[in-house]
Amino acid sequence: MNPETASDEEFLTAVECAQWPGEHFGHREHVRLAWLYLRRHGSAEGYERIRGTIQKYATALGAPGKYHETVTRAWSAHVYRALKETPELEPFSAFQEAHPGLRDSKLLSHHYRKETLEAEGARREWVAPDVSPLPAFP
Numbered sequence: 797m798n799p800e801t802a803s804d805e806e807f808l809t810a811v812e813c814a815q816w817p818g819e820h821f822g823h824r825e826h827v828r829l830a831w832l833y834l835r836r837h838g839s840a841e842g843y844e845r846i847r848g849t850i851q852k853y854a855t856a857l858g859a860p861g862k863y864h865e866t867v868t869r870a871w872s873a874h875v876y877r878a879l880k881e882t883p884e885l886e887p888f889s890a891f892q893e894a895h896p897g898l899r900d901s902k903l904l905s906h907h908y909r910k911e912t913l914e915a916e917g918a919r920r921e922w923v924a925p926d927v928s929p930l931p932a933f934p
Contacts, residue, residue: 804887826871839872843872847868851863874903878891878897
């Protein structure tokens with residue numbers, strides 16, 4: 797499968813089965829995964845699927861410690877807000893174009909101090925923003 801041309805279904809299946817190449821799972825793919833799950837399953841179930849899939853994927857790639865709870869939830873809040881603004885917009889490339897802020901991997905610096913996100917506690921469990929509030933996320 798070509799990571800550049802994979803459909804949403806191919807992408808999702810490959811990530812869920814830990815067949816997606818790790819070198820092609822960066823910021824954009826994290827946002828894409830969140831977009832797919834949140835639009836299909838809503839905020840609560842979608843978020844649980846995001847968490848579970850990323851944890852399983854990281855473990856399968858030999859990096860179980862890479863999962864970061866606070867970063868995952870904070871990004872999910874941003875994707876959810878954008879999704880509420882443009883719920884019918886697809887494919888993912890159109891959604892991403894309509895919400896260019898989601899391409900900025902440094903977006904969370906508007907909400908958190910660097911040392912807050914780098915703390916081990918923030919990796920393991922949710923830590924509220926210490927600079928400015930996140931978009932509402934149930």
